[in-house]
Amino acid sequence: MTPTTPAPKVEKPTRPWSNSYIRLLAVGVMCSVIVTGLLDYQLKVEAQHLYPTKHELAQFFGGFYIALNLGALVVQLLVTPWALQTLGAIDSALVLPAGVGIGAAFMLGAPGVLSVLGTRWWTR
Numbered sequence: 473m474t475p476t477t478p479a480p481k482v483e484k485p486t487r488p489w490s491n492s493y494i495r496l497l498a499v500g501v502m503c504s505v506i507v508t509g510l511l512d513y514q515l516k517v518e519a520q521h522l523y524p525t526k527h528e529l530a531q532f533f534g535g536f537y538i539a540l541n542l543g544a545l546v547v548q549l550l551v552t553p554w555a556l557q558t559l560g561a562i563d564s565a566l567v568l569p570a571g572v573g574i575g576a577a578f579m580l581g582a583p584g585v586l587s588v589l590g591t592r593w594w595t596r
Contacts, residue, residue, distance in 0.1 A: 507572060511592050518585045536589070544596045568595070 488494050523529040555564040575591025 508595055511588070511595060514579070514588050515592050518588050522585060540593055540596050543593065571595075 519529060519532055523532050552564070555567070559567075571594040572591065575587065575594055578587040579591060
């Protein structure tokens, strides 16, 4: 008789939702999507009040999104490496929700285009 070696034990895959980190991450992503959608809506409402014609509105959004994306690129290239080295990953990750909270407070306290534009820029 030849001795048989037992088959390697295969671990049963766990469900992703059983991990609390994944649940927290999913809630964070969901909140981010909701807040971004609300900010975009608020920005469009404010912009329509300022620029009633389609041409003015298109010109505003074209300039705004060019400036927004250039600013985001500068932040990603210059500020992010410094923040990660100085503050660390956790504190750097807290900057975005803190800024959105401050922007929301400004939108409640002083509603208008500037508070909406600033908060929208911060989320970029």
